[in-house]
Amino acid sequence: MKNPLLTAIAMAVGIVVLAGYFLAVDMLLTLRAILIEWATILVAVALIAGVINLFAVHWRKVTRGSAGGASGSTQIYSLVLVTGLSATLIVGGWLGPTHPYALWIFNNIQLPVETSLMAILAVVLVYAGARLIQRRLNLLTVVFLLTAVVVLLVSGPLFGFDLPGLAELRAWIGRVPAAAGARGVILGVALGIVTTGLRLLAGVDRPYEG
Amino acid sequence: MDDLACPMCGKANPLDAEVCAHCQARLTPLFAPDSDEQRTGEDEARLATPDDFFPAVEPETYPDLTIELPAPSSDESVLPQEAADEAARGPADLPQWLNWISEASRPDSGKPEQASTASWLEEMRPPYDQTPTRPADSRLERPEAAGPLAGLRGVLSARPEAIRSRKTVVYSDQLKVTANQRAHADLLKELLETEGVPQPAPPRKTIRSEYFLRWGILLVLLLVLLWPALTGVRRAPLPVYQEEAAELNRLVDQLPEKAPVLIGFDYDPGLSAEVEAAAATVIDHLMLRGAYLTLVSTSPTGPLLAERFMRITQAGHSYASGINYVNLGYVPGGSVGLLNFVGSPQRSLPYTLDGTPAWETAGQDGLPPLKGVAAIEDFAMILVLVADPDTARAWVEQLQARLGRLQTLTSLVMVTSAQVEPMILPYYYANPRQVHGIVAGLRGGAAYARLTGRPGQPGRFWDAYGSGLLVSALAILAGGLVSVLLPLIMRPAPGEGEVGG
Numbered sequence: 001m002k003n004p005l006l007t008a009i010a011m012a013v014g015i016v017v018l019a020g021y022f023l024a025v026d027m028l029l030t031l032r033a034i035l036i037e038w039a040t041i042l043v044a045v046a047l048i049a050g051v052i053n054l055f056a057v058h059w060r061k062v063t064r065g066s067a068g069g070a071s072g073s074t075q076i077y078s079l080v081l082v083t084g085l086s087a088t089l090i091v092g093g094w095l096g097p098t099h100p101y102a103l104w105i106f107n108n109i110q111l112p113v114e115t116s117l118m119a120i121l122a123v124v125l126v127y128a129g130a131r132l133i134q135r136r137l138n139l140l141t142v143v144f145l146l147t148a149v150v151v152l153l154v155s156g157p158l159f160g161f162d163l164p165g166l167a168e169l170r171a172w173i174g175r176v177p178a179a180a181g182a183r184g185v186i187l188g189v190a191l192g193i194v195t196t197g198l199r200l201l202a203g204v205d206r207p208y209e210g
Numbered sequence: 211m212d213d214l215a216c217p218m219c220g221k222a223n224p225l226d227a228e229v230c231a232h233c234q235a236r237l238t239p240l241f242a243p244d245s246d247e248q249r250t251g252e253d254e255a256r257l258a259t260p261d262d263f264f265p266a267v268e269p270e271t272y273p274d275l276t277i278e279l280p281a282p283s284s285d286e287s288v289l290p291q292e293a294a295d296e297a298a299r300g301p302a303d304l305p306q307w308l309n310w311i312s313e314a315s316r317p318d319s320g321k322p323e324q325a326s327t328a329s330w331l332e333e334m335r336p337p338y339d340q341t342p343t344r345p346a347d348s349r350l351e352r353p354e355a356a357g358p359l360a361g362l363r364g365v366l367s368a369r370p371e372a373i374r375s376r377k378t379v380v381y382s383d384q385l386k387v388t389a390n391q392r393a394h395a396d397l398l399k400e401l402l403e404t405e406g407v408p409q410p411a412p413p414r415k416t417i418r419s420e421y422f423l424r425w426g427i428l429l430v431l432l433l434v435l436l437w438p439a440l441t442g443v444r445r446a447p448l449p450v451y452q453e454e455a456a457e458l459n460r461l462v463d464q465l466p467e468k469a470p471v472l473i474g475f476d477y478d479p480g481l482s483a484e485v486e487a488a489a490a491t492v493i494d495h496l497m498l499r500g501a502y503l504t505l506v507s508t509s510p511t512g513p514l515l516a517e518r519f520m521r522i523t524q525a526g527h528s529y530a531s532g533i534n535y536v537n538l539g540y541v542p543g544g545s546v547g548l549l550n551f552v553g554s555p556q557r558s559l560p561y562t563l564d565g566t567p568a569w570e571t572a573g574q575d576g577l578p579p580l581k582g583v584a585a586i587e588d589f590a591m592i593l594v595l596v597a598d599p600d601t602a603r604a605w606v607e608q609l610q611a612r613l614g615r616l617q618t619l620t621s622l623v624m625v626t627s628a629q630v631e632p633m634i635l636p637y638y639y640a641n642p643r644q645v646h647g648i649v650a651g652l653r654g655g656a657a658y659a660r661l662t663g664r665p666g667q668p669g670r671f672w673d674a675y676g677s678g679l680l681v682s683a684l685a686i687l688a689g690g691l692v693s694v695l696l697p698l699i700m701r702p703a704p705g706e707g708e709v710g711g
Contacts, residue, residue: 021611033550033553033554033557036546036549036550036553037550037554037557037558039543039546039550040541040542040543040546040547040550040558043542043543043544043546043547044542044543047510047542096563096564096565097513097514097517097539097563098517098531098537098563098564102514103514103517103518103521106479106511106514106518107518107522110479110511111479111482111518114478114479114480115479115480115482115483117480118480118481118483122431122678122682123424123427123428123431126427126431126682126685126686127423127424127427129682129685129686129689129690130423130427130685130686130688130689130690131420131423131689131693132686132689132690133689133690133693133694134689134692134693137693137694142690145686145687145690148683148686149683149686149687152679152680152682152683152686153679153680153683155628155651155653155679156446156653156672156675156676156677156678156679156680157446157447157449157672157673157676158676158680159445159446159676159680174631174632174635175635175639178632178635179632179635179636179639181632182632182633182635182636183636185633186603186633186636189603
């Protein structure tokens with residue numbers, strides 16, 4: 001145990017927050033609310049620190065160039081990032097996030113870029129699905145592709161070519177195998193969270209010690 | 211060696227010294243040596259060998275253990291034959307069956323019989339006249355003759371030869387390998403050396419079938435998606451009924467007029483097209499009911515998405531910020547921040563995105579959408595627009611502590627991306643329900659639009675959406691069939707290509 005004080009603080013905070021779920025004691029609830037508020041503020045500060053660090057790293061690449069280990073293209077990308085970040089920060093910070101200029105930047109730059117990436121992903125997924133059997137032919141691949149085809153077919157309209165039983169098959173896939181898998185995932189996540197929480201409360205895991 | 215090394219300090223002493231001149235340790239034993247063990251100092255200093263303790267005995271010096279009978283005298287000659295028989299039988303007190311002992315005790319009886327053995331085995335046999343040596347450990351049985359342990363048996367010798375430094379044996383560092391081993395080693399060395407050498411990449415074909423397939427899929431998808439938008443033709447009917455969407459529709463219908471509704475905008479801009487199209491009809495329905503909307507987000511881009519949604523997607527409703535809806539902005543901290551907001555929304559987000567105080571306090575009137583709202587349970591409905599399963603799960607988990615109480619009437623409903631639907635359905639099917647209504651993907655939005663009779667965005671996208679899904683499914687199906695059938699067709703017939711049939 002490197003620093004018992006840190007461990008004691010972490011365990012005490014965890015126990016107070018956990019006890020607040022079960023015990024309706026005013027003092028405990030107030031203390032729990034304060035601790036959670038501190039955590040939220042810390043996360044917000046960490047976000048600001050991350051933005052500052054991102055700016056500093058790319059600013060260094062722009063100013064030092066190849067001496068800082070950046071190639072020509074990397075230097076251009078860093079310059080674009082620094083410029084975009086500065087412009088957005090100035091417009092959003094000076095005029096406010098709901099100003100038409102700030103919304104224009106968001107609606108005409110960030111939104112189309114991210115949406116285009118998703119559109120490319122759709123095309124790539126279709127292409128990968130078409131070639132999947134050629135790459136790996138086994139039973140699970142066939143089951144996977146047939147399931148994907150059935151769900152795709154029934155998720156949209158069939159323009160008058162409704163096949164009998166197809167809608168029921170899609171509903172069955174969504175309610176039985178998919179829901180069963182999802183419940184398994186949820187249960188696994190819950191058990192993992194409980195285990196991790198208990199290890200933190202018991203001081204077995206101490207991520208705060210570095 | 212002319213000096214005698216002290217067993218204690220190791221320094222040299224004269225050969226006739228009894229004690230060490232440097233450390234006064236005894237160099238000769240205290241007990242008187244046997245007469246046959248009288249040795250000079252030179253003998254003591256000599257390295258003892260097993261032969262010192264067990265000297266080899268020449269075959270001709272074996273003691274003659276045969277019984278020599280006295281010459282027969284005149285008075286004893288009456289029984290010469292009996293004496294000879296007795297000598298041949300051995301001692302008189304041994305029975306007949308133990309005669310082999312006496313046979314074995316004879317010196318010449320120890321020699322093994324000369325058997326007929328192979329010549330190569332005969333060469334390996336040690337000579338019979340060589341006296342076997344006893345193990346070296348038997349030296350320990352002799353009493354120690356020098357040092358502080360003198361007179362004791364079973365101890366390591368403290369004589370000078372035991373501690374004398376010996377010259378280190380030098381072994382050759384040359385590995386003796388056979389020619390075959392050398393050949394394998396050279397091969398391995400060559401492999402390792404060529405591994406680090408960059409090999410020229412094989413020339414790529416300028417035009418490959420993959421390019422045609424990739425671009426073909428892209429062009430077909432683009433054509434199919436753009437065709438309904440370009441022609442304006444709508445042929446596909448909206449989906450008929452979905453239980454989860456119908457339940458959400460019922461809950462919105464039951465809301466009182468100007469009911470406060472909290473909406474969480476928790477999706478990324480990349481998935482905004484699907485989620486906003488699905489959510490458009492639900493929020494349109496809420497606006498028709500005159501609900502007061504409060505917008506929050508746990509995503510940094512969420513507040514801007516919310517503002518965009520209210521200003522562009524729902525522009526027809528003339529909802530004004532600060533009057534009909536209020537945008538409280540970003541809740542940092544993920545699940546922790548959400549828990550903080552659920553526990554004390556006023557302390558967590560006290561201002562709107564414009565910096566205006568939002569909540570009603572003792573000193574000021576709050577904005578109209580938040581009048582009478584002090585806690586999360588005061589909202590009539592919580593609607594979450596989400597495209598990520600983990601975010602959806604965080605909302606359900608953090609809200610259950612407050613909404614799970616019996617007296618709470620606030621309902622939690624969700625508009626999700628299609629990929630989130632399987633993860634959220636278990637919460638809908640739970641008893642009691644933890645999510646009270648779901649609109650999943652564009653299909654759910656279209657089903658909701660059919661229920662309200664206002665197609666809106668889902669109606670505009672439904673044909674293109676269906677065409678894209680149909681073409682995608684057919685492309686995957688065709689690709690799979692071609693991948694399976696083409697190798698079967700191209701496979702050479704049995705016997706084809708075989709030489710000599």
